[in-house]
Amino acid sequence: MMINYKVIPYDPKYAAQLAVMWNESMGAWPFGFGGGIPFNEQRMLDWMKETAAISIELALSDDDNTILGYCEMVRYEKEPEAAYISLLNVHPDFHGCKVGKALLKKAVERATQLQVRRLDLNTWPANMKAVPLYKKTGFFWVPETTVYMQNYIPLIAQQGPARDFFARHDWYDTYERCLEVREDDEKWHGMKAFQYTWRAGSEFLRVVVDREAKAITAIENERWSVGSTISDAAPVAGMDHQVCWLLENKAEQEVPIYLKASGDEAVKLNAEFQQKLQGKTALEHRCDLKIGAEVPQKDKDEAANRIKTIAVVGTEAIVLETGIRVRQPLTIDLYPGALPPFVAKGQKIKAYIRLKNNLDRPIAGRLQITPSPGLTVAYQDQNQDQAHQDRDQNGHFSADARHYAGIPITLSCDQPGVYHLDALAFYNDDESGSGGVGGDGGRERCSRIQPLTAVIVPLGGSIAGITEKDGVLENEALCLKLRKHGGHFTIIDRMTGELIGAQDIESLGPPFWPNEFEALPMTIEARTDALVASV
Numbered sequence: 001m002m003i004n005y006k007v008i009p010y011d012p013k014y015a016a017q018l019a020v021m022w023n024e025s026m027g028a029w030p031f032g033f034g035g036g037i038p039f040n041e042q043r044m045l046d047w048m049k050e051t052a053a054i055s056i057e058l059a060l061s062d063d064d065n066t067i068l069g070y071c072e073m074v075r076y077e078k079e080p081e082a083a084y085i086s087l088l089n090v091h092p093d094f095h096g097c098k099v100g101k102a103l104l105k106k107a108v109e110r111a112t113q114l115q116v117r118r119l120d121l122n123t124w125p126a127n128m129k130a131v132p133l134y135k136k137t138g139f140f141w142v143p144e145t146t147v148y149m150q151n152y153i154p155l156i157a158q159q160g161p162a163r164d165f166f167a168r169h170d171w172y173d174t175y176e177r178c179l180e181v182r183e184d185d186e187k188w189h190g191m192k193a194f195q196y197t198w199r200a201g202s203e204f205l206r207v208v209v210d211r212e213a214k215a216i217t218a219i220e221n222e223r224w225s226v227g228s229t230i231s232d233a234a235p236v237a238g239m240d241h242q243v244c245w246l247l248e249n250k251a252e253q254e255v256p257i258y259l260k261a262s263g264d265e266a267v268k269l270n271a272e273f274q275q276k277l278q279g280k281t282a283l284e285h286r287c288d289l290k291i292g293a294e295v296p297q298k299d300k301d302e303a304a305n306r307i308k309t310i311a312v313v314g315t316e317a318i319v320l321e322t323g324i325r326v327r328q329p330l331t332i333d334l335y336p337g338a339l340p341p342f343v344a345k346g347q348k349i350k351a352y353i354r355l356k357n358n359l360d361r362p363i364a365g366r367l368q369i370t371p372s373p374g375l376t377v378a379y380q381d382q383n384q385d386q387a388h389q390d391r392d393q394n395g396h397f398s399a400d401a402r403h404y405a406g407i408p409i410t411l412s413c414d415q416p417g418v419y420h421l422d423a424l425a426f427y428n429d430d431e432s433g434s435g436g437v438g439g440d441g442g443r444e445r446c447s448r449i450q451p452l453t454a455v456i457v458p459l460g461g462s463i464a465g466i467t468e469k470d471g472v473l474e475n476e477a478l479c480l481k482l483r484k485h486g487g488h489f490t491i492i493d494r495m496t497g498e499l500i501g502a503q504d505i506e507s508l509g510p511p512f513w514p515n516e517f518e519a520l521p522m523t524i525e526a527r528t529d530a531l532v533a534s535v
Helices: 013-029 041-049 099-113 125-136 160-168 386-391
Strands: 005-009 056-061 067-075 082-090 118-122 139-141 148-151 187-190 191-200 203-210 215-220 224-230 240-249 255-263 269-277 281-291 305-312 318-325 330-335 348-357 363-371 375-379 395-399 404-413 417-427 443-446 451-454 462-466 471-473 478-481 489-492 499-503 523-527 530-534
Touching: 013 041, 013 056, 013 067, 013 082, 067 099, 067 305, 067 462, 067 478, 082 099, 099 118, 099 125, 125 139, 148 160, 160 191, 160 203, 160 215, 160 318, 203 318, 215 330, 224 255, 224 305, 240 255, 240 269, 240 305, 255 281, 255 395, 269 281, 330 417, 330 451, 348 363, 348 395, 348 451, 363 375, 363 478, 375 417, 395 404, 404 451, 451 489, 462 523, 471 530
Parallel strands: 082 118, 215 318
Antiparallel strands: 005 056, 056 067, 067 082, 118 148, 139 148, 187 191, 191 203, 203 215, 215 224, 224 240, 240 281, 255 269, 255 305, 305 318, 330 348, 348 404, 363 395, 363 417, 375 404, 417 443, 417 451, 462 471, 471 478, 478 489, 489 499, 523 530
């Protein structure tokens, strides 16, 4: 069906037509839209007054002002530099008329005008047919999510080289993209990345977005390229690492290059580089960077640390950012995660403290564990007799480079519960790899205190409790975790450790809304066999 329409900003004078569109679209939404209650003009006006949208676009027919589609964009509470498409709808009678494409193109352009860095949206598994359209308009499916998508074209379009390219060529028509319905799990120089390419005749523009930094880390065109990488995208705190800038002059004439780089509060870097790069020449410039041993290891849903580079190629200025997901030299956890159920007072439960050596050399050391009241921990060193075990307050370990070590322990308690343990490791810093603790084996270092949780459920029952970051509810078969910040929850099979399901509150839809819980403190109360969350 051919129909002429235009995309315009919302105006209250269209409230009656908008009410008709939503009423006639309810069947396309699971459980209806707006609670299944029909809209009239007044209810539509009241609804629109409550919106926090920074942009609302309507697809309006040229002949009779019928509203064919609606697109609403809001800002994130947690990331005010990003925007989110909270509502996108096309009237069922006009599916296939490219109304959705027109609305999405306008949303990307509007986000660029508003100078946001990123535009996001969610969809749901039953709407996979829309994924190619989202990808064609610049959205990437973030891996390991229930179709959460990010679009960095607004940020890219604010860079000088892209701004010049888009002034000459239409960004949508020249965009090259694989439209397969799959997660966009890509790598660039070992870094998690999204890669954009535009091509118009002999001209092209390629931009690499670092998923950890949520920013541009490389730009290339037919004349030159500049990019920033790190020797290890998940570097170990307290160790020396390198950042590398990849530079290439593709033209015949020389071009001046200037770089100025700095780290954030966790990354010690202050570098400056200037050189005239000869024609048809590529160059790698490296610089050492230091990550303090005190820098904590962040969860994957927390913002990564960054290196920021201001690059000037000729007269064109570019801002690059490279993300760093810091790891501690030694990570510690309790194994197995699913402990046997509580049967009787004085019961002894066997477990292991598992340590991962993230260094590139072997280490040896000792471990101290401080349990919360009601729980006792005894080391079961197979090389010591019982009398020595009772006297020694340390568990001893050794681990090869980038390998695990296990310390057998025995837990005992008087009743079921969610118990906390603070684990602290002392280990050698022997770069020669000769092993030992202190003395000739190298200087002894101390890990950060790592909080562990031992959940001991009652036989045939369940238990709830609070950890440092989560509320947990477990029985013998299942474990449910609710994150204090963001409202993310997971369900895990306790016996196999396999993930059964995971959900973010903003993914509860459609329609989808920005996750207000990310910006609000959440209080979780643990009752005997339930978790109660409130904000």
